[in-house]
Amino acid sequence: MASATANHEEHPAGLKRWLFTTNHKDIGTMYLVLSLLMFFVAGSFAMVIRAELYSPGMQIVQPYFFNELTTMHGLVMIFGAIMPGFVGFANWQIPMMIGAPDMALPRLNNWSFWILPFAFTLMLTSFFVPGGAPGTGWTMYAPLSIQAGIGMDFVIFSIHLLGISSVLGAINIIVTILNMRAPGMTLMKMPMFVWTWLITAFLLVAVMPVLAGTVTMTLADRHFGTHFFDAGGGGDPVLYQHLFWFFGHPEVYIMILPAFGIISQIIPTFSRKPLFGYESMVYATASIAFMSFIVWGHHMFTVGMPAAGEMFFMYTTMLIAVPTGVKIFNWVATMWRGSLTFETPMLFAVGFLVLFTIGGFSGLMLAIVPADFQYHNTYFVVAHFHYVLFSGAAMAMMGGCYYWLPKWTGHMYNETLGKWHFWLTTIFFNITFFPMHFLGLAGMPRRVPDYALQFTDLNRVASIGAFGLGLSQLLWVYVIYQTVKGGRKATSKVWDGAEGLEWTLTSPPPYHSFVTAPTVK
């Protein structure tokens, strides 16, 4: 009987491993590394912005370059840091959590990732073309985007590439979750992180074509003589805003729902209790996703829409507070009378809970039409969305990183340094962004490189906070590096309160997660 043997522990090494890999863990790692890199690229833009705003008047950069930095900070943070970061978590965790050996479409997974470096190269190259990067802000409103230089075309093409990557990634996640769950893993037994990603993936496939169509119309207006958004030719610039925010508001939930999923994994683990109200969490997540399609108008209350429209968008926006409140309540109820311990992931989860709630409340303030007329386009809005996206999305990713890093690397991270990272991040984050509420209420407009003298003190506080916040993230990189390199061996079930299939695998897990599908009872 003839037979040939193969070494099954062997897998491709070197550059080829990363270029051609179809393994969900390798691809997840690449997404996470890219996300971290982009976090620092966009963060460095923020440092220059805050250095310029340290004093009134122009100090460091030219006004147009300031606008370029503002635009790129937003675009790179959203499309480069947050979205790929969560896709990295999804790649690593979803197959392990549902008992699958890998993603459903592994080659597609490889392509989805490798589109990204080219897209960001294109996007960042726009700084170096004549006219520079667009200074339109991440929203790329018409007619400014129609009049911008060639850098705008670079950004439009990079957005197309990013959209293709996101849609392919989302399709892969949908098929994996729906089709590759282990026997017994019914939908209502899936971990919350998997649920939130399933809903996020559906949001992505629903809104990404709208963004693609919108930027294509911008491109056509710029070069092909159409007038979709050009009022001079009978077009409507407000239509651009409707289109953009029809994509943009669900996009906010695309960036926050996976964060909810991570927090829903961390809190029960360190409370040593099952998640309170699992089913209500699932329905709340689905409700938030559905409602995200009918609230986009709250971003454009001041364009002059009819009062009935403003009322509709005001009430629907306020309604979102209900399912979000259900989630906050359930997290607090999970902790209630739990056997709590405060390791670094739990610190980030609790920090998320408090700070995201502040962002939620300022969101409610912005939802009120007459109040929004005062807050619109001020630093109050900047404070609001950083409380949602930094202390929401980014801090959830930091917590998730500390939570699963021992599983991924097989080593425990340095708990003392992790705690230092949490406290420095939380303190400097609040020093940076809390004063911005007052700056906005006092009337300081956003996206300006210069400001009136009365805003100096609070701007200085915010800038000092921002430098501290930026520097403290270097500590995070160091902790990750140290953990990857070595450290105390992690057990399979890293945390004694952790539940789920991923904790039944070794730390680090084998190359193929589940060779035989586990049975879930």
Add this chain to the structure above:
Amino acid sequence: MTTRDNPGRMNESKPEFWVVIHPNRSFSGRNVACVLCAYVLICVCISTGFALDGAWLVAPFMGLEAMIIGAVLLYVAYHARDREIVVIDGDRMEIVQITGRAEHRVALQRYWARVRLEAQADDWYPTRLLVGSHGRWVEIGAALTDDGRTSLSKRLHSVLRA
């Protein structure tokens, strides 16, 4: 991917050994149809709404994406019942391969049947498990991981030797 088998001889009415190899599919064709219909309905609503407002360029992107998603989901539905059945009983070995609607059967003489696990240069697909005799080979276990193929190869070896 899962395998089911009956390696013992507990029940004489059943074959001596059989194994059913099928990828783990937790989603039925009916569910695929429901998801696809709901998605297409959403796409039609969004693209019609914007087209009526003059933004007709959303529709081609929606359509393109719907086609890709449709293709992926239909592929999943088409292969929902794919399986390979390997039966060894008495002096016969039979392999039934069901792919979509196609069924392929191969009958072999047990004592002449050979199992071969071939290493390949392809990093994405490092091994192939072949069963055959007299120069006629059939690949099985393509849906399994490398570890799964190795383990199946060992089991087939031992049963064929017995």
